[in-house]
Amino acid sequence: MSAEVVGGLSQAPHKSRTIMSRIYNFSAGPAALPEAVLKEVQAEILEWGGTGASVMEVSHRGKPFMQAAAQAEQDLRDLLSIPENYRVLFLQGGATMQFSAIPLNLMGRGGSADYAHTGHWSKKAIADAQRFGNVNVVCDTSEEGYKHVPAFEQWRCGDAAAYLHITPNETIAGVEFSWLPDTEVPICADLSSTILSRPIDVSKFGLIYAGAQKNIGPAGLTIVIVRDDLIGGFPADEPRLMDYQVMADSDSMSNTPPTFAWYLAGKVFHWLKKQGGVAAMAELNRAKADKLYGYIDQSDGFYTNPVAVDNRSWMNVPFILRDDSLDNDFLSQSQSAGLHALKGHRSVGGMRASIYNAMGMDAVDALIDFMQSFKAANS
Ligand code: PMP
Numbered sequence: 001m002s003a004e005v006v007g008g009l010s011q012a013p014h015k016s017r018t019i020m021s022r023i024y025n026f027s028a029g030p031a032a033l034p035e036a037v038l039k040e041v042q043a044e045i046l047e048w049g050g051t052g053a054s055v056m057e058v059s060h061r062g063k064p065f066m067q068a069a070a071q072a073e074q075d076l077r078d079l080l081s082i083p084e085n086y087r088v089l090f091l092q093g094g095a096t097m098q099f100s101a102i103p104l105n106l107m108g109r110g111g112s113a114d115y116a117h118t119g120h121w122s123k124k125a126i127a128d129a130q131r132f133g134n135v136n137v138v139c140d141t142s143e144e145g146y147k148h149v150p151a152f153e154q155w156r157c158g159d160a161a162a163y164l165h166i167t168p169n170e171t172i173a174g175v176e177f178s179w180l181p182d183t184e185v186p187i188c189a190d191l192s193s194t195i196l197s198r199p200i201d202v203s204k205f206g207l208i209y210a211g212a213q214k215n216i217g218p219a220g221l222t223i224v225i226v227r228d229d230l231i232g233g234f235p236a237d238e239p240r241l242m243d244y245q246v247m248a249d250s251d252s253m254s255n256t257p258p259t260f261a262w263y264l265a266g267k268v269f270h271w272l273k274k275q276g277g278v279a280a281m282a283e284l285n286r287a288k289a290d291k292l293y294g295y296i297d298q299s300d301g302f303y304t305n306p307v308a309v310d311n312r313s314w315m316n317v318p319f320i321l322r323d324d325s326l327d328n329d330f331l332s333q334s335q336s337a338g339l340h341a342l343k344g345h346r347s348v349g350g351m352r353a354s355i356y357n358a359m360g361m362d363a364v365d366a367l368i369d370f371m372q373s374f375k376a377a378n379s
Contacts, residue, residue, distance in 0.1 A: 022035065023338050023339070023340045024338055024339045024340065024359070024363045024366055024367070025340050025341055025359075026339065026340065026341045026342050026352070026353045026354050026355070026359070026363070026367070027340070027341035027354060028171050028172075028193070028214070028316060028341075028345070028352060028354040029171070029192075029193070029211070029213040029214040029219075029354070030213040030214075030218065030219050031213060031214045031215075031354055031356050031358070032356065032358040032359055033217070033218075033264075033268065033358050034268065034271050034357070034358045035358075036271060037264070037267045037268055037271050040267055041264060041267065048064070048263075049064040049068065050064065051064050055068070055259060055260060055263045056259060056260045058259075060253055060256055060257055060259050061253070065259060065263070068262075068263055068266055069090070069251075069252075069253075069257075069262055069263075069266070071266055071270075072090075072262060072263070072265055072266030072269055073088050073090070075266065075269035075270055075272075075273060076088060076223070076265075076269050078273065078277075079196060079269060079272055079273065079277055079278055080196070080199075080200060080202055080225070080278065081199075081202065082202050082225060083202060083203055085227060085228050085229070086202060086225050086226060086227055086228065087224075087225070087226050087228055087231065087244070087248045088223065088224075088225050089223070089224040089225075089226065089244065089247045089248060089252050090221060090222075090223065090252040090257055090258075090262050090265075091221070091222045091223075091224055091247060091252060092220060092221070092222060092257070092258055093222060093242075094211045094219070094222055095121075095190055095192045095209060095210065095211040095222060096124070096128075096211075097222065097242070098190070098209040098222065098224065099124060099125045099127075099128035099129065100128050100129075100131070100132070100242065101224075101242040101244070102125075102129070102163070102165065102188050102207065102209070103128070103129040103131075103132040103133055104132060104234060104235060104238050104242055104243075105230070105231070105233060105234050105242070105243065105244050106162050106163050106186070106188065106206075106207070106230055106233065107129070107132055107133045107162045107163070108133070108162060108233055109132070109133065109235055110133055110134075111133045111134070111160075111162050112133055112134035112135070112136060112158055112160050112161055112162065113129060113133065113134075113135060113136070113161050113162050113163050113164070113165060114135075114136050114137075114138045114155075114157050114158050114161040114163070114164040114165065114185065115129065115135050115136070115137055115138065115164075115165045116137075116138050116139050116149075116155065116164070116165065116166045116167070117137050117139060117140040117141065117142060118139070118141055118146060118149050118166075118167060118170055118175055118177075119141075119146045119167060119170025119171075119172060119173050119175055120146070120170065120171075120172045120173065120345075120347060121167050121170055121171060121172070121190060121192070122165070122166070122167040122170065122190070123142065125165055125167065125190060126165075129165070136156070136157070136158040136161065138155040138156050138157050138158075138164070139154060139155050139156070141175075145173070145306070145348075146170060146172075146173035146175050147173070147175065147306050147307055147308055147311075148175065148307065148308035148310075148311045149175060149176075149177050149178075149308075149311050152179070152181050152182065155181070157183070157185070161185050162185075162186075163185060163186045163187070163188045163206055163207070163230075164181060164183055164185045164186070164187050164188070165187075165188045165189075165190075166181065166187060166188070166189050166190070167189070167190045168180075168189050168190070168191060168194055169191070169192075169193045169194035169313050169314075169315055169316070170193075170313070170316075171192065171193040171214075171313075171315075171316050171354075172316070172318075172345040172347060172348060172352075173307065173318065173348060174305070174307055174312065174313040174315075174316040174317055174318045174352065175307055175311050175312075175313060176194065176311055176312065176313040176314065176315075177311070178310045178311060180204055186205070186206025186207065186227065186230060187204065187205045187206055187207075188205070188206055188207040188208075188209075189205055189207070189208050189209075190209060190210070191208050191209065191210045192209070192210045192211045192214060193210075193214050193215070193313075193315050193316060193354075193356075194215070194313075194314070194315055195208070195210040195214075195215050195216065195223070196215045196216065196272060196278055196281065196357060197215060197278070197281060197282065197285050197314055197315055197356070197357060198278055198279075198281065198282035198285060198286075198314070199278045199279055199282060200278075202225060205225075205227075206226070206227050206230050207224065207225065207226045207227065207230060208223075208224070208225040208226075209222065209223065209224045209225070210222065210223050212261060212265055214315070214354070214356050215268075215315075215356045215357050215358075216265050216268060217261050217262075217264040217265035217267075217268050218260070218261045218264055218265075219261070220258040220260075220261040221258045221261035221262055221265055223265075224244065226244055226248075228248075230244075231244045231245050231248055232244075232245050234246075240254070241254060241255060272357065281357050284360075284361065285314045285315070285355070285357070286314060287361065288314070288355050288359070288361055288364045289312070289313075289314040289315075289317065289355070291361070291364055291365075291368065292317050292353065292355070292364050292367065292368065293305060293312055293317065295368045295371065295372075296317075296319050299371070299375060301322050302321065302322055302375045302378075302379065303319045303320070303321060303322075303371060303375070304319060304320055304322070305317065305318060305319045305320075306318075306320070314355075315354060315355060315356055316352055316353075316354050316355075317352065317353045317354075317355065318344050318345075318348055318350060318351065318352040319350060319351050319352075319353070320344070320349065320350030320351070321350065321351070323378075324349065324350070326374075326378055327349075327350065327351075329374075329378075330342075330351065330374055331343055331351075333370075333374060334367075334370055334374075337366075337370050338366070339366060339367055339370055341354075342367075353367055
């Protein structure tokens with residue numbers, strides 16, 4: 001079947017796919033959502049929950065939305081076994097707003113915090129935090145181009161840190177922590193591109209945050225999971241909506257929340273539970289990553305991934321072609337084959353396949369098939 005262009009998107013030639021023009025979407029974010037969830041949303045788009053209106057058109061203070069919102073929180077709590085003494089906040093502003101909200105809430109004006117610099121996003125988090133207090137960079141792999149996470153014994157931790165900030169999965173370089181720092185200092189972690197990909201022990205963190213647009217739902221929603229004793233230190237003269245206390249006291253409804261994104265995230269949580277929860281996702285995600293890295297590693301150097309084996313991301317798999325003059329051909333031909341958004345971040349070059357929860361093994365198989373044929377045609 002040849003690819004045809006409909007509405008600006010080249011159509012995927014996958015007979016097995018149920019919706020006619022759905023592509024394999026390897027985007028790093030906003031990223032693919034589970035098809036089953038999108039179909040449910042489609043069915044409810046005109047009338048939702050007995051309201052006679054769409055979820056986007058009803059009050060966030062009405063019973064139907066309040067119930068959906070509470071259910072979404074409960075499902076997330078169940079999925080991640082979030083302890084009682086943690087608050088779950090449904091916020092706006094993206095993970096980037098948390099780069100400022102975290103120091104404002106947790107550092108105290110002029111205080112200090114430790115930050116690990118292991119990639120593009122931790123670098124941004126550091127730059128924002130530096131505006132509010134003393135940032136002690138405990139390790140920095142920028143010079144090597146972010147290829148591994150240094151052992152915790154090598155980190156230069158400060159003695160007055162209010163918290164330790166880490167980015168357990170760096171979305172751009174595809175660098176992932178395989179362990180958590182063993183420290184008494186509260187760990188604040190940017191889990192934007194790895195949340196819900198596997199079980200985690202929430203009690204080992206002081207705060208977890210994640211933009212929704214990868215493993216949770218649509219852009220516009222940011223989840224913060226914060227231990228309640230860390231809430232309450234927000235400076236009175238800073239924007240109220242960044243105060244965790246204000247948002248916790250109002251069940252994240254101090255102002256109008258992103259209702260559609262919250263509703264859709266709730267559907268993703270429900271879908272995840274039906275898949276067997278995060279333990280089942282972990283098994284699948286590990287198998288997907290193993291297969292893709294396995295193929296890259298045995299491609300005789302035609303494709304390579306530069307990250308230390310222990311730090312290879314399950315979610316974002318960058319790879320480069322030995323001959324980068326083939327990059328454009330790879331991208332245009334993969335797109336025609338229905339494999340979209342494989343271009344690597346401009347800072348790294350090459351390719352990146354993001355394989356979040358909504359991407360099944362079929363997506364990885366289709367990618368490997370394409371990579372094999374491309375290699376055969378260009379070796
Ligand atoms: N942190 C990480 C790890 C990310 O991958 C991203 C976005 N790709 C961000 C932060 C920034 O998120 P946002 O655009 O939601 O502010």
